Amino acid sequence: MLRDITIGQHFPGNSLVHRFDPRLKLVLTIAYIVLLFAASNPLGLTLSILFLAVMYKVAKIPVKMIGKSLKPILPIVLFTAVLNLFFVSGEGDPLVHFWFLSIYAEGVRYAVLMAVRVMALIAGTSLLTYTTSPIVLTDAIEQLLKPLGKLHFPVHELAMMMSIALRFIPTLIEETDKIMNAQKARGAQLDTGKMTDRVKALVPVLIPLFISAFRRADELAMAMECRCYRGGTGRTRLKVLRCEKQDYIDLAVCIACFAVILASRLVFPNY
């Protein structure tokens, strides 16, 4: 049952979006989030969503995947929308007045805009993780943060930790499965009983798991030392990320789209 857990939410493919340089993709995703807040008028938001829809189409990500990524944040969206609905006051008479709560036209507008914006934000960042494998993303983060290394920020160490974590997640899941089966064979009841009982039953699973993880860490450290690991200085890479012509074209197209969206906000602030 633990085997079904997918790591990250990578959706492999070979589209333009998939092949786009991960560093640029990451930066553009951040820019897109900023854009969602900068171009906050309905027109800007509509254009932003249109842009995202086109990107999803190009990446050939099925529509139901968007639904899947939005589902967990739906309560938060509803909560913020409801708060906005009741607490934003506007000019003129309220639309509805009930006891101490009143809803203004302004509030409805804000609530809808906020909900749509948050959903676009999640869908936008999901596109990044759908089209970029965690390994490539780690590489991109390492390269983007490299300048911070001059300020003694441990960039290489962080990236190494992330990639080792990714490497060992499947191994540890497999091990958890084994330990759970071993405890079940000894009569442990992991799937039945009250909540508190089930949590208590996990203790004999977690303790061996932790001990084994420490042992693994020890051995891995030794194996790394044997292969001359000595931190990030003087290290070269087998695969180096390089921007090619296509990447620059993609980048230019995205920047142009973002500029149009931003301009729409400045030219038609009231729409």
Place this chain on the structure above:
Amino acid sequence: MSDTILTAENLKFRYDAEQPVYALDGVSAQIKRGEFVAVLGANGCGKSTLAKHFNAILLPESGKVYVEGMDTADEDKLYDIRQTVGMVFQNPDNQIVATVVEEDVAFALENLGVPQDEMRRRVDDSMKMAGIYEYRERAPHNLSGGQKQRVAIAGVVAMRPDCLILDEATAMLDPRGREQVMQTIHYLNRNMGITVVSITHYMEEAAQADRVLVMSKGHVVMEGTPKEVFSQTEKVRSLHLDVPQAAELRDELVKAGIPMPEGIIDTGACAQALYELLQ
């Protein structure tokens, strides 16, 4: 260049300086260039400890260890020593660092700062040698134990070491995986001239070696060709070790009064002797 690649001189080591128990208690051994040496011994006899001294993972308490004439206690030579002596451990899962096979094979070269195009070449070469080239883009956790262990071997071989130390590298594998790994090791030993020191529990593996060292309680107690060592079945058993099945069979037959020639340790030779006897 001298004949010997690894030398241990009166090596003493203990894990806990407050305890009088020595894991290695005066070990002297020499490994010749190009040799295939098997190290045998019951659990806790110090064979893994000895292996870890050969690439400066552990440093001797007293005595000396030389790798190609370099003293392992010399910190300036540490990375030269580790490049000369590659080490493969028991659990393949715990020595694979990267999430893609070819990137793991490249790990050592990345650490050594090898330029990218040369790295590509060396990675491809060592993956082909270990017979894992076709899995180069797979994730290690999707491979079988034998395949994973060959990934680990390729990762070490990419450093172009002169010597390979296998610390029970086949102990966790199924028979087929063990077969694949041993084939790879023998290929590297014969065709690439890589010296191999294999610590093992499998007598059949040891029988294929050029030389066997048997350790007990921190000492080297027997040394010689597999024939010389395994012919002394009584002594080998007294050290809590098995002998190869062929040697055991020969022993039992001699005890039963059937004349069998000495020095039979592998199945082929045993079958031949029986065939001749029956004619």
